[in-house]
Amino acid sequence: WKTKQEMADEALFLLLHNEMVSGVYKSAEQGEVENGRCITKLENMGFRVGQGLIERFTKDTARFKDELDIMKFICKDFWTTVFKKQIDNLRTNHQGIYVLQDNKFRLLTQMSAGKQYLEHASKYLAFTCGLIRGGLSNLGIKSIVTAEVSSMPACKFQVMIQKL
Amino acid sequence: MAVCVAVIAKENYPLYIRSSPTENELKFHYMVHTSLDVVDEKISAMGKALVDQRELYLGLLYPTEDHKVYGYVTNSKVKFVMVVDSSNTALRDNEIRSMFRKLHSSYTDVMCNPFYNPGDRIQSRAFDSMVTSMMVQVC
Numbered sequence: 001w002k003t004k005q006e007m008a009d010e011a012l013f014l015l016l017h018n019e020m021v022s023g024v025y026k027s028a029e030q031g032e033v034e035n036g037r038c039i040t041k042l043e044n045m046g047f048r049v050g051q052g053l054i055e056r057f058t059k060d061t062a063r064f065k066d067e068l069d070i071m072k073f074i075c076k077d078f079w080t081t082v083f084k085k086q087i088d089n090l091r092t093n094h095q096g097i098y099v100l101q102d103n104k105f106r107l108l109t110q111m112s113a114g115k116q117y118l119e120h121a122s123k124y125l126a127f128t129c130g131l132i133r134g135g136l137s138n139l140g141i142k143s144i145v146t147a148e149v150s151s152m153p154a155c156k157f158q159v160m161i162q163k164l
Numbered sequence: 165m166a167v168c169v170a171v172i173a174k175e176n177y178p179l180y181i182r183s184s185p186t187e188n189e190l191k192f193h194y195m196v197h198t199s200l201d202v203v204d205e206k207i208s209a210m211g212k213a214l215v216d217q218r219e220l221y222l223g224l225l226y227p228t229e230d231h232k233v234y235g236y237v238t239n240s241k242v243k244f245v246m247v248v249d250s251s252n253t254a255l256r257d258n259e260i261r262s263m264f265r266k267l268h269s270s271y272t273d274v275m276c277n278p279f280y281n282p283g284d285r286i287q288s289r290a291f292d293s294m295v296t297s298m299m300v301q302v303c
Contacts, residue, residue: 014179024273051282058239059268138282140174140238 010084011107017107020045023121026053039126046130054135059082067161070139071098078135083107096161101154108153121149127155132157136148165255166246166263167231168192171271171286174241176200180286183247184299185279196245196301199233206235217264220268221261236264242271249300263298270294 024038027049032038057078064070075087079102089101107124111117125147133145142162168183174281178269183192202225226251238242248255270291274280277288 048282051275053239055238057271059272061239063237064239140241 013106014110017124017127020127025058025123034117039122042123042126043130043133045047046127046132047134048130050125050131050134051138053082053131054132054138058139064139065125067141070141071135071159074132074135075100082131096163098159098161100157100159102157103154105153105155108149108155112152114151116152118149118152121152121155123149125149127156133158165252166248166298167300168196168247168275169215169267169295169299170196170245171267172196172243172245172261173198173283174243179242179284180291180295182292182299184301195228195231195233195247198243199235202226202233203235203237205247207237221264225249234260234264234267238268238271244268244271262287262302266294 021042024041025033028038043139058073061073063079064073071092075090079085080089082107083101083102085104085106087100089099090104091099091101105125107128108121111121111124129145129147133143136143136145136159144160144162145157146160147157149154167185168181170178170182173179176197181193183189183194187211202218203222206222220238222237225233225235225245227233230250231247232250236246236249237242238244243262245266246260246263248260248265271286274286274288275282279287280286281294
């Protein structure tokens with residue numbers, strides 16, 4: 001059971017995010033949709049939000065031991081605070097590549113339960129990719145984050161750590 | 165009450181530094197600069213040291229003839245350095261800890277300010293006045 005406050009918080013972010021995506025696409029200039037500029041804008045928004053969020057969330061936590069510790073934090077505490085659930089599966093090749101699997105991604109559950117609207121999914125994942133990248137960046141990790149969906153609302157986020 | 169407060173970015177350049185009294189500013193800048201090495205040492209020695217490695221507060225970094233330098237590193241690798249007058253014996257460890265917590269809280273607020281671009285010098289007046297409240301007042 002969720003309290004009214006919890007439902008309101010969740011719905012607020014979800015709806016605001018939807019408006020953000022449509023806002024970016026509506027105000028897109030010539031060619032920006034095709035050349036991916038809109039996706040970049042959303043990703044950059046997510047990046048700045050991720051930086052600020054991580055600063056807030058790690059204010060009272062203990063120091064992280066290593067990279068894996070940080071990724072686990074993203075999958076559990078961070079994901080729970082933002083999306084009210086944990087990442088369902090974390091896999092890594094121990095060489096800097098992590099795959100975060102969310103079987104019921106909150107930003108996609110209202111969209112479809114399979115393949116309908118699949119071609120639009122990437123627009124709704126860009127912000128979250130930036131969120132992860134921004135959060136990691138503020139923790140001292142440079143990365144590239146991409147997402148893929150084959151059947152909604154499950155999706156995978158791939159994090160590639162950049163060794164400097 | 166501190167005589168100098170500094171916020172250093174993870175790339176080791178100052179985001180904010182203020183000292184009081186403002187003469188001898190260079191001396192304090194130099195002190196903060198030297199303390200960065202000590203901070204790095206403490207962080208890398210985390211595994212073997214007696215210091216609780218999960219804590220953000222680093223404690224006393226090093227003492228000089230007239231001053232004591234304390235450090236604190238956030239999870240986002242931002243360092244806070246505080247210099248206090250040695251003669252101020254009334255200042256206890258948990259007071260220093262709480263000063264750092266206040267700094268950390270204000271820094272977090274700065275991060276969430278839409279007019280602040282991460283990596284820039286901190287120009288927030290709110291942050292300024294918080295720091296003023298913890299520094300030695302010179303009439």
